[in-house]
Amino acid sequence: MTEQKTNMAVLFADVSDSTRLYEALGDTVAFGNVRDVIGLLKSITEASGGRVVKTIGDGLMCAFPSADGAANAASAMQQQVAQRAPMKSGKQMTIRIGFHFGPVIQDGEDVFGDSVNVAARMAGLALAWQALTDAHTVAALSAHLRDATRPINALPVKGKTQEVEVHELLWQTSSDRTVIPDRPARPAAIQGGGPSIQLTHQGKITTFTDTIYFGREAAGNHVVVADSMASRRHAKIELRAGKFVLVDQSSNGTFVVLGNNAEQQLKREEMILYSTGRFAFGHSVNDTGAEVIAFDCG
Secondary structure (H helix, E strand, O other): OOEEEEEEEEEEEEEOOHHHHHHHHOHHHHHHHHHHHHHHHHHHHHHOOOEEEEEEOOEEEEEEOOHHHHHHHHHHHHHHHHOOOOOOOOOOOOEEEEEEEEEEEEEOOEEEOHHHHHHHHHHHHOOOOOEEEEHHHHHOOOHHHHOOEEEEEEEOOOOOOOOEEEEEEOOOOOOOOOOOOOOOOOOOOOOOOOOOEEEEEOOEEEEEOOOEEEEOOOOOOOEEOOOOOOOOOOEEEEEEOOEEEEEEOOOOOEEEEEOOOOOEEEOOOEEEEOOEEEEEEOOOOOOOOOOOEEEEEO
């Protein structure tokens, strides 16, 4: 086989938290759901002008001739997986995506090189529902797709001597845009008719209609938490397709009680919030001294 070097976009898409999925549903049911999602991702890849290089565990690796092709496929993948009906358990299947455009070595049907490694690292950093890429790839996108991205932060990436500027592709079809953490914190303006969430913290009641950031650090957080178990930037709540989603980004996890249900711990995971409930950072909402936030979804 002859090796050929060319520019190409490499994309990795994985079913989120598949280990817990198999534990919760059993091998047969979980495998059936994962197989269906992988089949959907393959179809989207081909419809977007790409090809599936290989299937890896509960995910796949794809290649596209352009950065635009990968970005369009990533958006379609997230949108169509989000539209799938929940499983019988009530759990929603989610995926995480990372992609990068750059030089690769083609050896037969396979591709190798640093661009493949960067794409895999982006997928490893992504949370459920996220599609991550880097500044180099964003620069290679068409203008309308560049406008659909936002910078997250410069993050250390294994194998790289310098931090990589990580960007998120905003694939949601709704008009809301995520607030960038490094911008000054501000309460979201209340707009009539749209979804809202009311938070009660330390006796103060605030209503939000947009993304909310939580953490110990004053800069970049809408709700500042003094609890020593909280991270500097601990969690966020995002509005996605009319639903508020709590996303844990911390070291110690976020503990959540929905209504009268049992408490759940999120650790680099997320949960759709509904009705009313409470959450705390780093330890149980029932612990003495826990800084508890109550929520009420409008």
